[in-house]
Amino acid sequence: MHPWKALAVPLVAILTVTMSGASPATAVTPAIKIENNATQPVFSRADAVKQTVFVEVAGTDSDDDGQPDRVAMDILRPKETDQGLKVPVIMEASPYYAPGNDVPNHPVDVDENGNPLPTLKSMTDKLASEPFDGYYDNYFLPRGYAIALVENVGSARATGCPSSGDRNETAGPKAAIDWLNGRARGFDADGNEVSATWSTGKVGMIGVSYNGTLPNAVASTGVEGLKTIVPIAAISSWYDYYRANGGVLAPGGFQGEDLDVLAKFVLTRDKGFEVCGAKMDALTANQDRVTGDYSPLWDARNYVNDVNKVKASVFLVHGLNDWNVKSKQFAQWWYALAKRNVPRKIWLHQGTHMNPFSLRTAEWLRQLHGWFDYWLQGIDSGIMREPQADVEIGVGEWQQHASWPLPGATTVSLHPASGERLGLLPRPLSAKESFVDQSTRTAEQLVETAGADPNRLAYRTGELPADVRISGTPTVSVRASFKDGASPYLTALLVDYGTDVRPDGTLLSTGQTYCYGEGVPGDTGCTTLRRLGTATTPYKIVSRGWLDVRNRHRADRTEPLRPGKEYTFTWDFQPKDYLFKKGHRLGLVIISTDHDYTLRYPAGTRVTVSPGHSSLRLPVVFGRLA
The missing domain is CATH 3.40.50.1820 (Alpha/Beta hydrolase fold, catalytic domain)
Structure with a gap:
């Protein structure tokens, strides 16, 4: 920087103050x-x-x-x-x-080796800011x-x-x-x-x-x-x-x-x-x-x-x-x-x-x-x-x-059993159950069907005797084997079964205007107040958890499975703070491909689960599960 440039700003400031009738010595800083x-x-x-x-x-x-x-x-x-x-x-x-x-997104339908099949979706709907x-x-x-x-x-x-x-x-x-x-x-x-x-x-x-x-x-x-x-x-x-x-x-x-x-x-x-x-x-x-x-x-x-x-x-x-x-x-x-x-x-x-x-x-x-x-x-x-x-x-x-997760949360284990049961007592003698992976049905479609389904396993508690609040990170352990296919995924869904009014992901105008600051041309300083939209639904997928079973020990190391051999897989759900209401049923659904999130391998992978050697662990703040 040249010396004359360094002097220019203070000199102009002094001249401005002097010409306005004030002296530099008496000028008050705002x-x-x-x-x-x-x-x-x-x-x-x-x-x-x-x-x-x-x-x-x-x-x-x-x-x-x-x-x-x-x-x-x-x-x-x-x-x-x-x-x-x-x-x-x-x-x-x-x-x-x-x-x-x-920009085109990557294909998510892949062959048995994980190589993409030719489908593209363009990424155009993330908006720029002004x-x-x-x-x-x-x-x-x-x-x-x-x-x-x-x-x-x-x-x-x-x-x-x-x-x-x-x-x-x-x-x-x-x-x-x-x-x-x-x-x-x-x-x-x-x-x-x-x-x-x-x-x-x-x-x-x-x-x-x-x-x-x-x-x-x-x-x-x-x-x-x-x-x-x-x-x-x-x-x-x-x-x-x-x-x-x-x-x-x-x-x-x-x-x-x-x-x-x-x-x-x-x-x-x-x-x-x-x-x-x-x-x-x-x-x-x-x-x-x-x-x-x-x-x-x-x-x-x-x-x-x-x-x-x-x-x-x-x-x-x-x-x-x-x-x-x-x-x-x-x-x-x-x-x-x-x-x-x-x-x-x-x-x-x-x-x-x-x-x-x-x-x-x-x-x-x-x-x-x-x-x-x-x-x-x-x-x-x-x-x-x-x-x-x-x-x-x-x-x-x-x-x-006072803090989050809510103080006082304790880990409660639930145990699946054949016959779509989920309860507090382990049932180690429960018969093994199988499903066949597919790549076209969404998790929501697999959850909403009643009874047995060839493409998933579902386990539910009885009607809850009281409200149950969870706060923190649930985890799941599943004893399972894989064969006859290429899909490496295990997906766990934590489900709230029970009709209720729930947020549907939309924002609705209340019709009220709130002015929060000074407006200028093109920017009023006001906003329309909004609220969350709701819908009455028979269930809600509360949380999801995904695992590539080849990474059963570490996320940085792929280890192939032996077809038909049982392994114990443990992984986490997405953390949540959620209230399961009295009279609802708490559910655990096991699938492989999660259509909207994972890669989609060719259909046909058979997953066999030992429910008696599997468990769901929840961070429960209050309530009774049975």
């Missing part, structure tokens, strides 16, 4: 207003300063052009920051700020926060290549935080180096889905200045997004998607495929859709490995009915944070893959406001004295608890 232990909306959203900075990601050259990658960061901050006010930053990093590419289209700027900027939206590597105006969760993607937002703390270089559109003189250096990251995953990733680096993260519907380990216990698995609604598909989807930078094509090809080659084994590629994308580096507090949010980013993602991160005594809070709702702002708007803003005020402004807002866990146990029925 201040954030605090009342009732909360920041107040005193700064104008309409007059906010918009700034774009291209931040150098030092030490990262993921497109191999000999230059450090750069990420683009759009910033909105109160105009008073040009008059000496220093503010913290709420940051949302994303690869979605530009519309995604049309800058400043959310609520952060309307609500938080007037209260003394800057908002920063980071276009991550390989997307939009950034350089570099995307990698679906590898370290170069973590480095992008981390560099933005470094710039806000004076540790990285940033440039304007003309190439002039700029500094964040208005920043306190305190940053909170927030986002949903991929945008929520990046906060987990960056927090796992221990970067100084990142004071808190709010990961919503976020990934903590990419292996558990695209694989499960050695098996290839799809995120719900995106059968056939994988690391390479997502990376190509967000590769929206200039000349993206020309620059990054070889990187995409390498991702396709190395992700291994045949064995599904855990490998160094996946280990580099496992943020739980580095939980010991986390310095930021964590406000975690997840939908208990989210089958895109499944609940294991939040639970394993939450358990690891708990072991480290990281300051934390959790919201679990009955929705799917969604933002809590859409579900419980006023209360969400109250708690999030208190959280950011505490961690970024240093205000004793009282949020840390509130219960740690908010859990929506039924639609619109919220409860607060």
Whole structure:
């Protein structure tokens, strides 16, 4: 930087103050207003300063052009920051700020060797985000926060290549935080180096889905200045997004998607495929859709490995009915944070893959406001004295608890027996039972049929004598043999049999409008309040668990089975918090191929189960199962 450029800004500031009739000695720096232990909306959203900075990601050259990658960061901050006010930053990093590419998903119908059969589905329905289209700027900027939206590597105006969760993607937002703390270089559109003189250096990251995953990733680096993260519907380990216990698995609604598909989807930078094509090809080659084994590629994308580096507090949010980013993602991160005594809070709702702002708007803003005020402004807002866990146990029925899983949960074992029975007593002499795998019927179709079915085994309790609440991670052990086919999967379904009104995955308008912040042209600062849609159904698949039986010992090692030989297989379900109601029946259904999630091998694999040597273990908080 040339000396005359360094002097230019303070000289202009002095001239401006003098010409306005005030002397530099008496000019008052604007201040954030605090009342009732909360920041107040005193700064104008309409007059906010918009700034774009291209931040150098030092030490990262993921497109191999000999230059450090750069990420683009759009910033909105109160105009008073040009008059000496220093503010913290709420940051949302994303690869979605530009519309995604049309990318074919992988075939999921495979032959007996796991080689794909020719069917393709295009990945086009993950939507791009629009800058400043959310609520952060309307609500938080007037209260003394800057908002920063980071276009991550390989997307939009950034350089570099995307990698679906590898370290170069973590480095992008981390560099933005470094710039806000004076540790990285940033440039304007003309190439002039700029500094964040208005920043306190305190940053909170927030986002949903991929945008929520990046906060987990960056927090796992221990970067100084990142004071808190709010990961919503976020990934903590990419292996558990695209694989499960050695098996290839799809995120719900995106059968056939994988690391390479997502990376190509967000590769929206200039000349993206020309620059990054070889990187995409390498991702396709190395992700291994045949064995599904855990490998160094996946280990580099496992943020739980580095939980010991986390310095930021964590406000975690997840939908208990989210089958895109499944609940294991939040639970394993939450358990690891708990072991480290990281300051934390959790919201679990009955929705799917969604933002809590859409579900419980006023209360969400109250708690999030208190959280950011505490961690970024240093205000004793009282949020840390509130219960740690908010859990929506039924639609619109919220409860607060001291922690999660709920205190007092104990493991209760249930034992299947021939005749579709499931009870507290083991029945080791129960006759063996078999089913034949198929690849066309969904899990829902297999669950809803009454009585025996050639393509699954089902076990049910009697009518429950009382409500039963589970909270945590169920597990299952199955003694079984395989022959006459190629499917390597065992899929367990935990089922609630009983007619009830249940969330159906939709959001419905209430017809009410809620105004939460200052509006500007094109953005009213208001939203239509919504509620979860419901439907009356005879059953619900509460949780699922998948295992590639060739990985019965370890996720990183494939071991072939001997046809017809019995093995004991043990694996986990997706963690849940669920209430089985009095009079319902609790069920365990065993299948092989899960049509909407696993690879689909040719039909015909015969699975023989010894129910008397199998069990289901549930984390029960209260209630009687018999």
